[in-house]
Amino acid sequence: MKIWVFAESEGDNATTATLELLTKAREIGSVECVYVGANVDAIAPQLGEHGAAKVFALDAGDGLPGVIGGAAIAGLVEAEQPDLILFAQSGDGRDAMAVASAKLDRTVLTNGVGLAADGDTVTVNAAIFGGNTLVDTVFDGPKPYLAGIRPKSFVAEPGGAGAGEVVRVDSVDAGRAGEAKVLERHVEEREGPKLEEASVVVSGGRGIGAEENYKPLVEDLANMLGGASGASRAIVDAGWVPYSKQVGQTGKTVKPKVYLALGISGATQHMVGMKGSDNIIAVNKDPEAPIFSVADLGIVGDVHKVVPALIEALKNRG
């Protein structure tokens, strides 16, 4: 089976989600990438290290990488005949899978958390209803099959070294979609590790009470533990913290060694993004809060009492 992975980058690095897909794909078949972005000389070797034999590359300039990537994939399929094309369920990945799906007239199975192939049958395992129910879906109809996979579904590991041979794609017919231009990128400053990669994540929810409590309760504790700070959607929608901190169905999936949920009720849409953590600690004043059903350690109490005392105790340990 020939598998394509839509590769994405951040600066000089392939995204972790891309490497996760490559790691899984090389278990199933032979792997090639379609990469849209700058720095292909830095990116291609990383894709190769994770199993990509070939990298079809083009620089979208100030175009939207997902939209152009989807069009590029659609344009290459006839000559290259991939059987299965994988996309990360990221912003650009979603654009790419949608455009490829429309242009190739193929359904796309989205929000996958598992993938298996048996001969020509490809099964995508997805979590629906906010993560409560798992469904296995198989493709029928003509190939290539398209699948969107949520980040953190697989563990990225180098190996199965592919050559990462770069094949430049000169032009792509994105039609009027190519007229969309990125004028400027705004990057929020971040201290400490990335949310998806931190070994400790401290998240705050509506129970922290007010925007000004986020720093002293959530951020400070995360910093003391060398971790990253996260949030429930309730406080992202309220404008207390940026979207980049959101954990859950419509935010990031995290699987740290320890996840601390402070004043978070534990809605299914939040839990689908964090219940794969190794250990979960919850502080909530409501003993019936659903978050306790997944917590290894639950403290029924007021975050304004428990957290400052915890920070004080950690300080005293030096």
Add this chain to the structure above:
Amino acid sequence: MNVVVCVKQIPDPAVPGELNADNTLKREGKLILDESDSYGVEMALQLVEAAGGGEVTLISMAPNNEVSGLRTALAMGAAKAVLVSDDALHGADALTTAKVLAKCVERVGGVDLLLAATESTDGYTGTVPAQVGALLGWPALTFAKHVELGDGKVAIQRQTEAGYDDVEAPLPAVVSVTAGVVEPRYPSFKGIMAAKSKPVDEVTAGDLGLSGDDIAAHQNIVSVAAAPAREAGEKFEDDGTGFEKVVAFLDELKVI
């Protein structure tokens, strides 16, 4: 400025979702306006108002000629709606939905901007807006947390993993908006009364020129299972020493 808004009518999300025997989502009861789409409706009303002319048209695909959710959006101030309802569309996948919505846009005609939510509450594939864009051959700008029109162009702030990008495209275009892009208004009593007599153009897939292979799904659900539950551990009432339990646990895990 003529703006069309995609409006999905969904089962009440407060009631746990259920599947039919054929593994499609149960959509029998009363359907409501997907809250995610109330942002698109509000955005459209504000953009048309700012442009000083034009109208807001809603498009929706839903079973059983369902109009409850459409009426809510009409009550907010949209002028009219197109509703596609057809048993042949039962269990439609996202691409089929996109084909239907693209045909609706063509049916409305003279459209400058198509708005949708970044993802629906019930199916959340998040692919429909960019699929519709590709089918219409229009630029698709997704994840907008801010939208402005001017000079025959649409400019958005596109939410990214790292922050946001300023992105711009000439009209006509598709834009998908995030929750919180604007504060949706509550329908007024007058709006609710007026909505009852606003025109809803009810059509079938055939009326839109779609049939057979155009709307066939190419996926098969082969198994459905409950996700493995995580076991709850210990729970303590805080008596002022709760923090010590946390310290001890972190110690045990060697993170401190």
